Amino acid sequence: MSSANLPIKELGETPLVGEGVTFKSISETVCRVTENKAPRGWWIGFLIAVTFTGVMGASIGYLFWTGVGVWGNNAPVYWAWDITNFVWWIGIGHAGTLISAVLFLFRQKWRTAINRFAEAMTIFAVICALIFPGIHVGRAWYAYYMLPLPNEMAIWPNFKSPLIWDVFAVSTYFTVSLLFWYVGLVPDFATLRDRAKNKYRRVVYGALALGWRGANRHWQNYERAYLILAAISTPLVLSVHSVVSFDFATSLMPGWHTTIFPPYFVAGAVFSGFGMVMTLMLLTRAVYGMRSLVLMKHLELMNKIMLVTGSLVGYAYAMEFFIAWYGANDYEWFVFKNRAGGPYAWAYWTMISCNVISPQLFWFKRFRTSIPVMFVVSIFINIGMWFERFVIIVTSLHRDFLPSSWGYFRPTLIDIFTYAGTLGLFFTAFLLFIRWVPMIAIAEVKGVLPEADPHHEPEGHADEHGEGAHTPATAEAE
Amino acid sequence: MATETKETRDGEDETPALLLAEFNTPAEVLHAAEKFRDAGYTQFDTHSPFPIHGMDAAMGMKDSKLGLIVFPAALTGTTLAFLMMWWMNGVDYPLIIGGKPPFSLPSQVPIMFELTILLSAFATVFGMFHLNRLPRHHHPLFNSERFKSFSDDKFFLSVESNDPKWDLERTKKLLESCHASHVELVYDDDEGGADFEPEPSGGH
Numbered sequence: 001m002s003s004a005n006l007p008i009k010e011l012g013e014t015p016l017v018g019e020g021v022t023f024k025s026i027s028e029t030v031c032r033v034t035e036n037k038a039p040r041g042w043w044i045g046f047l048i049a050v051t052f053t054g055v056m057g058a059s060i061g062y063l064f065w066t067g068v069g070v071w072g073n074n075a076p077v078y079w080a081w082d083i084t085n086f087v088w089w090i091g092i093g094h095a096g097t098l099i100s101a102v103l104f105l106f107r108q109k110w111r112t113a114i115n116r117f118a119e120a121m122t123i124f125a126v127i128c129a130l131i132f133p134g135i136h137v138g139r140a141w142y143a144y145y146m147l148p149l150p151n152e153m154a155i156w157p158n159f160k161s162p163l164i165w166d167v168f169a170v171s172t173y174f175t176v177s178l179l180f181w182y183v184g185l186v187p188d189f190a191t192l193r194d195r196a197k198n199k200y201r202r203v204v205y206g207a208l209a210l211g212w213r214g215a216n217r218h219w220q221n222y223e224r225a226y227l228i229l230a231a232i233s234t235p236l237v238l239s240v241h242s243v244v245s246f247d248f249a250t251s252l253m254p255g256w257h258t259t260i261f262p263p264y265f266v267a268g269a270v271f272s273g274f275g276m277v278m279t280l281m282l283l284t285r286a287v288y289g290m291r292s293l294v295l296m297k298h299l300e301l302m303n304k305i306m307l308v309t310g311s312l313v314g315y316a317y318a319m320e321f322f323i324a325w326y327g328a329n330d331y332e333w334f335v336f337k338n339r340a341g342g343p344y345a346w347a348y349w350t351m352i353s354c355n356v357i358s359p360q361l362f363w364f365k366r367f368r369t370s371i372p373v374m375f376v377v378s379i380f381i382n383i384g385m386w387f388e389r390f391v392i393i394v395t396s397l398h399r400d401f402l403p404s405s406w407g408y409f410r411p412t413l414i415d416i417f418t419y420a421g422t423l424g425l426f427f428t429a430f431l432l433f434i435r436w437v438p439m440i441a442i443a444e445v446k447g448v449l450p451e452a453d454p455h456h457e458p459e460g461h462a463d464e465h466g467e468g469a470h471t472p473a474t475a476e477a478e
Numbered sequence: 479m480a481t482e483t484k485e486t487r488d489g490e491d492e493t494p495a496l497l498l499a500e501f502n503t504p505a506e507v508l509h510a511a512e513k514f515r516d517a518g519y520t521q522f523d524t525h526s527p528f529p530i531h532g533m534d535a536a537m538g539m540k541d542s543k544l545g546l547i548v549f550p551a552a553l554t555g556t557t558l559a560f561l562m563m564w565w566m567n568g569v570d571y572p573l574i575i576g577g578k579p580p581f582s583l584p585s586q587v588p589i590m591f592e593l594t595i596l597l598s599a600f601a602t603v604f605g606m607f608h609l610n611r612l613p614r615h616h617h618p619l620f621n622s623e624r625f626k627s628f629s630d631d632k633f634f635l636s637v638e639s640n641d642p643k644w645d646l647e648r649t650k651k652l653l654e655s656c657h658a659s660h661v662e663l664v665y666d667d668d669e670g671g672a673d674f675e676p677e678p679s680g681g682h
Contacts, residue, residue, distance in 0.1 A: 023527060023631035148562060156566035158575055165588040172592040176599040183603055187629065191527070194626040210613035213620075214628045216511075216537060218610040219529035224542040225606035229599060236595045243588055447528035454505040454530055 016110055016448045018292035023446050026293065027191055030438045030445075033288050034192065035201075038435055041287060049427035056421020059414050060135055068138045070414045077397045077409040082136035083247075084389040085419050088272070089129035089426075090170065090244055091265075091385060094237055095273025096122025097177055100184070101233035104226070112444040113298045116188075117284070118277045119181045120437070124429040125276070126174045128422040133166070135418075162246035169243040176236060180229050183222070186212050187443040241269040248392065255335040255396035258323065264316035268388060271309035271355070274302055275381030282375050284434060293440055300369055303362045306381065310359030313388075317356065331401065339395045343408060347391050354384025495618035495666040497637045497649055498625065499658035504530045507633035510656035511536040514637065517652060521641035525625070525634040544605055551601030552594050559593035560586060618666045625664075636664075 017026075038046075063070050073080045096118040103111040134143050146167045150156055157164050189209035196202035212218070242262035249261040278299070285294045324336040339348045358380040361367040368374070399406045433439070446452055501507040507524050514522050515538040524533060567573060568581030578585075607613070619625050619636060628634050635656070637649055653661050 027527075027630045148566065150571075155571055155573065158573055159563040159567050159589060160575060160578055160582065160585040162588075165592075168589045168592040172596045175596060179599050179603045183606070187527070191629040194629045206615065207613075210607065211615040211617060211620075212612065212629075213617060213625075214525040214527060214634075215610075216524045216526065216530070216533045217539065218612070219526070220534055220539060221542045221544055221606045221609045223529050224544045225602050228544065228548055228602045232595050232598050232602070235591075239588070239591060239595075246588075443528045452504060452528060452530075454503075454508040454532060 014297065015450055016113065016295070016297070017445065018295060021292050021449065023449065023451075026440075026442055026445050026449075027195070029290065029293060030188075030440045030442050031192055031195055033434065033439065034436055035195070035197075039287065042431060042435065045427065046431045049424045049431060052421050052424020053428050054421075054424075055417050056425055059417040059421055060131075062414060063135060063418070064140055068136070070412060071418075072409055072411045072415050074407055074409065076400045076405050076407055077394055079136075079393050079397065080409050081390075081411055081415045081419060082132050084386065084393055085422065086129050086132035086136075087244055087265075087389040087393075088386045089125045089132075089422065091241065091269035091272040091389075092276045092382075093122040093125035093129060093173070093177070093273065094241060094266075094269035095277045096120070097173075097180070097233050097237040098270050098273065099277075100180060101230040101237060104230040105234060109448045110298050110301055112441055112448050113294045114277060114281060114302070115444070116181075116184065116441040117281060117439055118273070119177065119184065120433045120439070121277060121280065121430065122177050122273075123174070123181060124426050124433070125273075126170065126177065127429065128426050130170060130174065131422060131425075133170075162243065162250050165243045166247055169240045173236060173240045176229070176233055180233060183225060183229065184441055184444070185437065186210060186222075187214065188438040188441065190214065191442050192438065238266055241265045253396045253400075254329070254331040255324075255339070255392065258320060260316055260319055260323070264313070264320075267309050267312040267316065268355075268385060271306060271313055272381060272385035274306050274309065275378045275385065278302055278306070278374060278378035279382060280430065282371060282378070284439065288434075288439075290440065293445060296369055299371075299374060300365075303368045303374055303377075306377075307359050307362040310355055310381070314352075314356035317352065335396055335399070338399055339391060342395065342399070344391065344395045344398070347387050348395070351384050351387040351391050354380040355388060358384070492665065493639050494646070494663035495639055496664045497639075497646075497653060498619065498622055498662050498664050499635045499653040499656065500624060500627075500660040500662075501633040501635070501657075502659055504633060506657055507635055508533060508536050510635050510653070510658065513652065513656055514635070517643065519637060519641050519643050519649075521638040521644075523636050523638075525619075525628040525636065527629055527631065527633075530633075542609070544602065544609060547605035547608075548598050548601045551605075552598040555594040555597030556590050558597075559590040563589060618664050621667055622662060622664050624660065624662065 071080065071082065073082070096115075099111050099118045100115045103115075133146070134140065137143055137145075145151060145157065146164065148157055148164075186209060189205050190212035193202060193205040193209045196205060242265065245261035245265035248256035249258060251257060281294065281299075281302075285291060321336050321340075324332045327333075339345070358377050361373060361377060394409050398409055499510065501510065504526065507526065508530060511522075511524050511533060515536065522537075524530070524537065526533075563586045564581055572580035574580060624632075625634060635653070635658070637644070637653070641649075643649070650661060
């Protein structure tokens with residue numbers, strides 16, 4: 001146990017932070033972003049993002065005023081960009097919990113450099129996602145049908161429907177992610193409180209820090225809470241996208257009705273989440289000079305995860321196709337031939353190039369460690385994963401069982417504005433986060449410094465205390 | 479939150495709320511905690527910017543009781559979800575959709591799982607804050623100006639004056655023998671109210 005924080009030199013491991021990083025420099029590097037004036041680039045980005053958020057508000061207002069006819073949805077394409085955007089955003093929201101929970105359970109200490117960032121992204125992405133089910137119902141004042149409340153005829157929701165499982169899964173996911181994020185933030189808010197130079201910062205960060213005083217009797221419960229949250233979030237994160245995939249898989253539509261959907265959706269979600277983390281991380285790291293805390297090593301490890309999940313997704317595409325043929329169901333086989341060669345072939349091949357082909361570059365260390373390459377690939381992944389959802393939803397619907405009802409979907413301007421508007425909302429929230437909240441988990445990064453290990457001292461009187469957890473003298477023996 | 483530095487009081491008779499020692503490395507504070515544990519102190523604590531590996535044993539602490547709070551909450555979530563769906567769909571207004579039975583267990587599993595997780599998460603977070611007696615903004619430690627660096631790069635050991643082994647001179651000597659870089663007396667500055675309620679988990 002004694003060297004749990006130290007890299008294993010025999011395996012060629014190197015420390016998880018750059019040269020010359022100390023406890024103090026970590027506090028300084030991370031906190032000063034929230035203490036100094038925002039750079040001009042932040043303001044430009046913020047104004048653009050707020051404008052887009054306004055566009056979203058206007059489009060949604062117009063939608064409520066006029067009805068879902070303002071979208072391109074038609075018969076037979078009843079679900080189009082609304083659900084595509086919902087699934088895309090939820091997928092992006094999966095990286096945060098994967099990094100903070102799954103990698104925590106696997107003791108992947110490199111996660112400390114990126115977890116805060118990814119968790120924030122999760123929360124904002126889930127907020128963007130939650131907008132779509134709320135507005136796609138058409139008559140938004142009936143959105144309460146999604147809650148376990150009786151409607152005007154005293155009928156309860158049908159709990160056998162995956163659509164209501166989705167409501168529970170996504171709202172639980174949002175709540176748990178928010179709690180997890182806040183728990184991680186408490187010690188860092190205390191750091192900001194103790195550095196505060198003016199009253200407002202002291203009061204606001206002080207209130208958020210809840211009077212945290214770094215006591216070991218607190219850390220003990222805190223670490224246990226973190227472990228429990230990680231342990232319950234791990235099945236949760238796997239369940240959320242599984243439940244989203246049930247929305248499709250439990251239907252009888254060819255192209256949707258497949259058992260591969262839950263794992264395939266989860267892999268895709270992790271893939272797209274890492275893509276978005278990478279895009280944002282590269283930008284922020286460059287703008288705010290976080291290169292000593294977010295090393296090339298971290299980026300390379302993330303690229304490896306993208307290679308794995310991208311290949312998993314590629315395998316799922318291939319297996320879907322194979323089973324469509326092997327299953328000998330005419331309708332299923334038609335849908336897949338239509339996907340790859342029909343009117344939406346352009347979308348299908350965009351998806352394949354972005355999701356399956358582009359991450360294969362990461363087999364080579366040269367590309368895996370090249371910032372321009374990983375930036376471009378991460379953008380491709382974001383695009384490709386959006387097209388994946390579009391392809392699944394629209395190609396299955398646009399040519400259904402009856403050729404007389406076949407159609408084609410084209411987005412309207414309002415579709416585009418709504419989607420671009422949620423990107424604006426996401427970036428608005430994200431820029432505010434970067435401005436006011438420590439974007440790297442200060443306490444956790446300090447904990448992985450070599451000198452955080454009490455046995456780090458060169459004189460190394462190794463085990464004079466070690467395991468012997470002898471209880472304190474219980475009685476005063478006199 | 480107190481903003482002024484530690485008040486130095488002339489009244490010799492007033493007992494300080496705690497003794498606070500500052501250290502520069504995790505190893506020093508860990509060894510100091512071991513000394514206090516071996517000397518039989520129970521009302522002392524260490525303060526660090528991050529959890530220090532092995533400190534629970536060094537302070538002679540028992541295991542966290544958080545699991546005892548979370549497990550019943552998890553079971554409550556499962557049960558509540560089951561009862562809710564069984565009553566709404568199976569009893570109060572049975573709906574037959576797609577020829578399926580009004581109540582069927584397999585299709586209830588996802589929501590039972592989600593509510594289990596949701597209630598466990600609430601119990602974990604609020605249970606942790608309860609066990610830690612947080613939020614609490616008026617701890618005497620905040621009267622010390624030096625203590626602020628606990629969240630940056632310093633390590634502290636505090637001994638409360640209600641410790642059965644407390645003796646101002648002897649406790650101070652013990653702290654100094656731990657190679658503390660600075661030792662100070664911290665006074666309580668608020669009127670009335672107990673500053674040290676008994677810790678809920680008893681063991682310390």
